[in-house]
Amino acid sequence: MPGIEQSKCVLITGATAGIGHALALSIAKLPSQPQVIAAGRRQDRLNELASSNIETVQLDVDTSTESLKKFADHVVDKYPELDTVILCAGVQHEFDFKKDADVGKLVSEMNINYTSVATIIAYLVPHFLKLGEQGRPSFIVPVTSGLGIVPAPWVPNYSASKAALHSLSISLMAQLRDTGVHVMEVIPPLVESELHDAYGTTEKLSKIWMPLDEFIKLTINGLCRGDAHISAGNALVYFGQFEKEKDKLALDYQLRHDSW
Ligand SMILES: NC(=O)c1ccc[n+]([C@@H]2O[C@H](COP(=O)([O-])OP(=O)(O)OC[C@H]3O[C@@H](n4cnc5c(N)ncnc54)[C@H](OP(=O)(O)O)[C@@H]3O)[C@@H](O)[C@H]2O)c1
Numbered sequence: 001m002p003g004i005e006q007s008k009c010v011l012i013t014g015a016t017a018g019i020g021h022a023l024a025l026s027i028a029k030l031p032s033q034p035q036v037i038a039a040g041r042r043q044d045r046l047n048e049l050a051s052s053n054i055e056t057v058q059l060d061v062d063t064s065t066e067s068l069k070k071f072a073d074h075v076v077d078k079y080p081e082l083d084t085v086i087l088c089a090g091v092q093h094e095f096d097f098k099k100d101a102d103v104g105k106l107v108s109e110m111n112i113n114y115t116s117v118a119t120i121i122a123y124l125v126p127h128f129l130k131l132g133e134q135g136r137p138s139f140i141v142p143v144t145s146g147l148g149i150v151p152a153p154w155v156p157n158y159s160a161s162k163a164a165l166h167s168l169s170i171s172l173m174a175q176l177r178d179t180g181v182h183v184m185e186v187i188p189p190l191v192e193s194e195l196h197d198a199y200g201t202t203e204k205l206s207k208i209w210m211p212l213d214e215f216i217k218l219t220i221n222g223l224c225r226g227d228a229h230i231s232a233g234n235a236l237v238y239f240g241q242f243e244k245e246k247d248k249l250a251l252d253y254q255l256r257h258d259s260w
């Protein structure tokens with residue numbers, strides 16, 4: 001399978017912290033030296049990345065579809081070699097349906113973790129299909145979560161948003177087969193990052209999470225091999241237990257649908 005060692009230009013959302021930030025730095029150092037474009041909201045972090053020879057673009061994904069279209073058009077215009085997108089921007093909120101009524105939090109979390117991701121993909125696929133017609137591979141890399149396979153009830157909407165993105169990834173694999181557009185889903189377990197800082201569980205979690213360096217190493221290896229799903233820890237265990245057959249079953253659905 002082709003992998004990101006063939007990428008010429010890689011856009012990474014959520015590149016100002018954690019997994020996205022570490023992937024941006026590691027991918028920029030690949031022997032193939034792809035151009036990396038880092039996106040995120042925090043300009044000071046983008047400035048730091050710019051000093052490591054990484055292109056930057058400020059982006060809040062929690063916005064209108066029109067703004068996301070402008071963003072996608074701008075990136076494709078400025079970087080016509082763009083052939084890879086890694087969709088890493090994400091937030092996680094605790095939500096207790098017995099107490100909480102802040103539905104705005106639910107809507108925004110679903111928008112950041114799912115709707116904006118599906119929207120950016122939809123706006124980039126036509127460009128990637130054109131590359132495919134020229135015989136060039138391209139790569140869509142949604143970052144989901146082990147909690148998209150087995151939900152954590154204290155972050156119910158987060159888990160649902162990641163289950164939605166996991167499902168979308170499988171459908172995209174089936175739809176885009178034979179086009180040269182490859183989908184590789186990254187399914188992290190609990191990994192060292194800033195994701196959990198907002199609700200004060202970082203100290204406890206830091207005793208059990210996978211170190212960021214370790215996770216990035218295995219993710220880069222999977223992306224270079226062109227693995228369809230890249231996972232680790234208990235996310236990998238649950239993937240093996242519940243998800244292994246789904247790509248094939250979904251492809252069977254698609255093929256039957258195509259022959260109707
Ligand atoms: N760490 C884990 O345990 C774990 C486990 C499973 C899955 N994941 C997934 O991995 C991905 C990366 O998470 P992480 O752990 O690296 O978290 P992180 O350290 O908190 O980084 C999250 C990134 O998302 C960006 N982001 C958040 N809201 C945004 C918005 N509205 N617009 C644009 N960018 C936004 C942040 O940048 P700005 O604030 O600068 O915008 C930041 O770069 C997420 O999708 C997460 O769900 C993480």
